[in-house]
Amino acid sequence: xxxxxxxxxxxxxxxxxxxxxxxxxxxxxxxxxxxxxxxxxxxxxxxxxxxxxxxxxxxxxxxxxxxxxxxxxxxxxxxxxxxxxxxxxxxxxxxxxxxxxxxxxxxxxxxxxxxxxxxxxxxxxxxxxxxxxxxxxxxxxxxxxxxxxxxxxxxxxxxxxxxxxxxxxxxxxxxxxxxxxxxxxxxxxxxxxxxxxxxxxxxxxxxxxxxxxxxxxxxxxxxxxxxxxxxxxxxxxxxxxxxxxxxxxxxxxxxxxxxxxxxxxxxxxxxxxxxxxxxxxxxxxxxxxxxxxxxxxxxxxxxxxxxxxxxxxxxxxxxxxxxxxxxxxxxxxxxxxxxxxxxxxxxxxxxxxxxxxxxxxxxxxxxxxxxxxxxxxxxxxxxxxxxxxxxxxxxxxxxxxxxxxxxxxxxxxxxxxxxxxxxxxxxxxxxxxxxxxxxxxxxxxxxxxxxxxxxxxxxxxxxxxxxxxxxxxxxxxxxxxxxxxxxxxxxxxxxxxxxxxxxxxxxxxxxxxxxxxxxxxx
Amino acid sequence: xxxxxxxxxxxxxxxxxxxxxxxxxxxxxxxxxxxxxxxxxxxxxxxxxxxxxxxxxxxxxxxxxxxxxxxxxxxxxxxxxxxxxxxxxxxxxxxxxxxxxxxxxxxxxxxxxxxxxxxxxxxxxxxxxxxxxxxxxxxxxxxxxxxxxxxxxxxxxxxxxxxxxxxxxxxxxxxxxxxxxxxxxxxxxxxxxxxxxxxxxxxxxxxxxxxxxxxxxxxxxxxxxxxxxxxxxxxxxxxxxxxxxxxxxxxxxxxxxxxxxxxxxxxxxxxxxxxxxxxxxxxxxxxxxxxxxxxxxxxxxxxxxxxxxxxxxxxxxxxxxxxxxxxxxxxxxxxxxxxxxxxxxxxxxxxxxxxxxxxxxxxxxxxxxxxxxxxxxxxxxxxxxxxxxxxxxxxxxxxxxxxxxxxxx
Numbered sequence: 001x002x003x004x005x006x007x008x009x010x011x012x013x014x015x016x017x018x019x020x021x022x023x024x025x026x027x028x029x030x031x032x033x034x035x036x037x038x039x040x041x042x043x044x045x046x047x048x049x050x051x052x053x054x055x056x057x058x059x060x061x062x063x064x065x066x067x068x069x070x071x072x073x074x075x076x077x078x079x080x081x082x083x084x085x086x087x088x089x090x091x092x093x094x095x096x097x098x099x100x101x102x103x104x105x106x107x108x109x110x111x112x113x114x115x116x117x118x119x120x121x122x123x124x125x126x127x128x129x130x131x132x133x134x135x136x137x138x139x140x141x142x143x144x145x146x147x148x149x150x151x152x153x154x155x156x157x158x159x160x161x162x163x164x165x166x167x168x169x170x171x172x173x174x175x176x177x178x179x180x181x182x183x184x185x186x187x188x189x190x191x192x193x194x195x196x197x198x199x200x201x202x203x204x205x206x207x208x209x210x211x212x213x214x215x216x217x218x219x220x221x222x223x224x225x226x227x228x229x230x231x232x233x234x235x236x237x238x239x240x241x242x243x244x245x246x247x248x249x250x251x252x253x254x255x256x257x258x259x260x261x262x263x264x265x266x267x268x269x270x271x272x273x274x275x276x277x278x279x280x281x282x283x284x285x286x287x288x289x290x291x292x293x294x295x296x297x298x299x300x301x302x303x304x305x306x307x308x309x310x311x312x313x314x315x316x317x318x319x320x321x322x323x324x325x326x327x328x329x330x331x332x333x334x335x336x337x338x339x340x341x342x343x344x345x346x347x348x349x350x351x352x353x354x355x356x357x358x359x360x361x362x363x364x365x366x367x368x369x370x371x372x373x374x375x376x377x378x379x380x381x382x383x384x385x386x387x388x389x390x391x392x393x394x395x396x397x398x399x400x401x402x403x404x405x406x407x408x409x410x411x412x413x414x415x416x417x418x419x420x421x422x423x424x425x426x427x428x429x430x431x432x433x434x435x436x437x438x439x440x441x442x443x444x445x446x447x448x449x450x451x452x453x454x455x456x457x458x459x460x461x462x463x464x465x466x467x468x469x470x471x472x473x474x475x476x477x478x479x480x481x482x483x484x485x486x487x488x489x490x491x492x493x494x495x496x497x498x499x500x501x502x503x504x505x506x507x508x509x510x511x512x513x514x515x516x517x518x519x520x521x522x
Numbered sequence: 523x524x525x526x527x528x529x530x531x532x533x534x535x536x537x538x539x540x541x542x543x544x545x546x547x548x549x550x551x552x553x554x555x556x557x558x559x560x561x562x563x564x565x566x567x568x569x570x571x572x573x574x575x576x577x578x579x580x581x582x583x584x585x586x587x588x589x590x591x592x593x594x595x596x597x598x599x600x601x602x603x604x605x606x607x608x609x610x611x612x613x614x615x616x617x618x619x620x621x622x623x624x625x626x627x628x629x630x631x632x633x634x635x636x637x638x639x640x641x642x643x644x645x646x647x648x649x650x651x652x653x654x655x656x657x658x659x660x661x662x663x664x665x666x667x668x669x670x671x672x673x674x675x676x677x678x679x680x681x682x683x684x685x686x687x688x689x690x691x692x693x694x695x696x697x698x699x700x701x702x703x704x705x706x707x708x709x710x711x712x713x714x715x716x717x718x719x720x721x722x723x724x725x726x727x728x729x730x731x732x733x734x735x736x737x738x739x740x741x742x743x744x745x746x747x748x749x750x751x752x753x754x755x756x757x758x759x760x761x762x763x764x765x766x767x768x769x770x771x772x773x774x775x776x777x778x779x780x781x782x783x784x785x786x787x788x789x790x791x792x793x794x795x796x797x798x799x800x801x802x803x804x805x806x807x808x809x810x811x812x813x814x815x816x817x818x819x820x821x822x823x824x825x826x827x828x829x830x831x832x833x834x835x836x837x838x839x840x841x842x843x844x845x846x847x848x849x850x851x852x853x854x855x856x857x858x859x860x861x862x863x864x865x866x867x868x869x870x871x872x873x874x875x876x877x878x879x880x881x882x883x884x885x886x887x888x889x890x891x892x893x894x895x896x897x898x899x900x901x902x903x904x905x906x907x908x909x910x911x912x913x914x915x916x917x918x919x920x921x922x923x924x925x926x927x928x929x930x931x
Contacts, residue, residue, distance in 0.1 A: 328547070328548045329545045329546065329547065329548070330544055330545055332548050332551065332616065332618055332619075333618030333619065333648065335548075337553075337555075337619050337621075337674070337676045337677070337680070338674060338676075338677065340548065340553065340619060341553070341576055341578045341581055341674060341676070342578075342581060342582075343548060343549075344548055344549045344551075344553070344578040345578035345579050345580075345581050345582045346582075347547065347548060347549035348549050348578065348579050353547055354547060440545070441545075443544070443545070449533075453529065
């Protein structure tokens, strides 16, 4: 018990210490930081002490950095070498000026006095250089910028369109984004979230397009998050969205720079989180989750066709099992007679009621999917065989479920895979069970009740001031632009009006100006 | 939180109050596909109800086991018959897939109104089941119906009674239309005529009386008199005319063609006439609809005068080597003759409906109603009674395509 109290006292003291500024006595400073980092207990923090000769005086120096996070080559070449090897004589310069102007070879340096800030920098991988008699220290940006090589986005595949995806390093991500957007108006504001982790987040927007109210709103929310550790953008999503209890995703989360660029160009705001390859885009509407990255890279007729198919997939993945239950348990008169008789003939030998049958099959499907997601790839394929052969074929042979049901469950599963947004697919998977239960109790009445309730809830939802179900761009001549039907991009003249961007028009009235007839598209 | 409670309470209300009482696994029903209603032989006030229901497991069995079962119950009403039948059929009778409602001729002439209005109040029936009148008893008809091409008898009924699409020899008579016509002020209902076919070629010849038709009388018969051998033992041909809820007479298959023409529901038929050049030969046409039938109703001396203009298209499909059907003059003669035959037969049919039956089965009332300003005026004049004083002016336009023959040098 005493130990706990002592420890707590010690940490409180350190917290207090962090609020203060450093002194001009090097040994004091070193002791202070040794107390913070406790190098006797844990390894990693390097306290490299050395001497600098200047104007015939020698000053004790200390470089503090974290092994592995900092680039040791740049520390050796740019900091230690120039400071240690030579003897300098600059009569007209004082110590601080000489170091800044003449000696330190590091490109990005900063003067800092507050211990709190210095600690954050050291944690981030920078090197803090303390020099005796100076009451500030130099922060040299020597972060090691190692990251996974930029590769195709694994979870958002597009056949046509660019093939680079974000990685875990925020520096690489900003470079990728800047390369795609290529606009000096792209603002990337740095906001640190996490009282302990101080995770770097960047809020990106195009300053002369994005609605300042939305930008302010996002900034306000990001700055007012009180959390110890922020580890991933998925965590941040939940911290900033308007309705955290809703199952529907309320932010767009993507690992494709091209998708982020297209959203930014519409006037939306993106949020990058360090160490996360997924970037968040807000505001988000229902129809944004309906679109895939590929839609804008292919011809508009093809995109519209795919979207119609996707609409069917959405419908099936939510309602199909529920409809099957309602049809067979309540509304047999709606089934074609031949189908009815063939189902009835099979059902004759099945022991369980339909509700149990369908729940068993749906739950085992979820099991297969969950197992498949957690399995290493090499075992994954054999899991598929077990799932398909054992569960499908054997359960029919064992007279546990009817083949018709297997068909329904299979179509539902395929439809669910066709949903482009991973988070939305999750929502549908949960909702499907709700609709099965509703259908089992009340038939189509129940499904209708659920659907209307669901729709009313969705219509009352806002995402960063934008109604969630907003969809139609009334400025465009084609009212269906970019919901289900995708208009050709020379007809899609305006940015989404619900975002109220600073600059509404995005395409000239005549986009195809080479066309001598000057008639759009003809 | 308050909203969440509200949602939970409303879900509970819906589940508890509506309940799953209606929920039933679909194999726990016995699906009736045909219902027959006859008069009881002994007691006046009782009826005999015949149910045909399928045995689904027999569909999957490889053997030729029976796929449907037929049972007959005697009771005072249709619904008590259902209850009685459920005492010995293990599964609840489900009427939602009933395909046909067969009444015996006896009941039809007595009046169908009470059965039809009872059934219309019951949501368990399909509104698109067919209404058929059997010349034999309904029980006999259902028992003798043995599908040859289908395993599923429901499919048999569905396809057989849909024959009006391509033969025009039987009318389209489904329950909702029949029910609405019995209540209507501008039309009278009709039903399909069915019978067990027992005639051989010899006996049929004796029955076929010479009628008013100018054609070769092929289809100028009703079900039960088809000169045939083999095939299914029951048939649907011709129709029964109703007035005030009870049957008043029957019309032959050929009459049904004219019925479809005047009702504007005619699609196509094979139609033959005697050859105007060689009278012992017949020429067969494939008659089809060219345009809508134009109908106008006027009143002369308070009697309806009905103008009908029928527009048809005919392709010659029979070949007679002696006559050049490609010759325009010959074609014109044939066309004139065909128009004349159809004209005469149509006129005979229309006067039969008005003078003989006094029943507006072709729904001319719909057009006649345009002559009245208010619905009270229309109801006062009682069109259905007035119809028997109708006169008709018929015009038939047939266009004969030149290239009717495929293999001709």
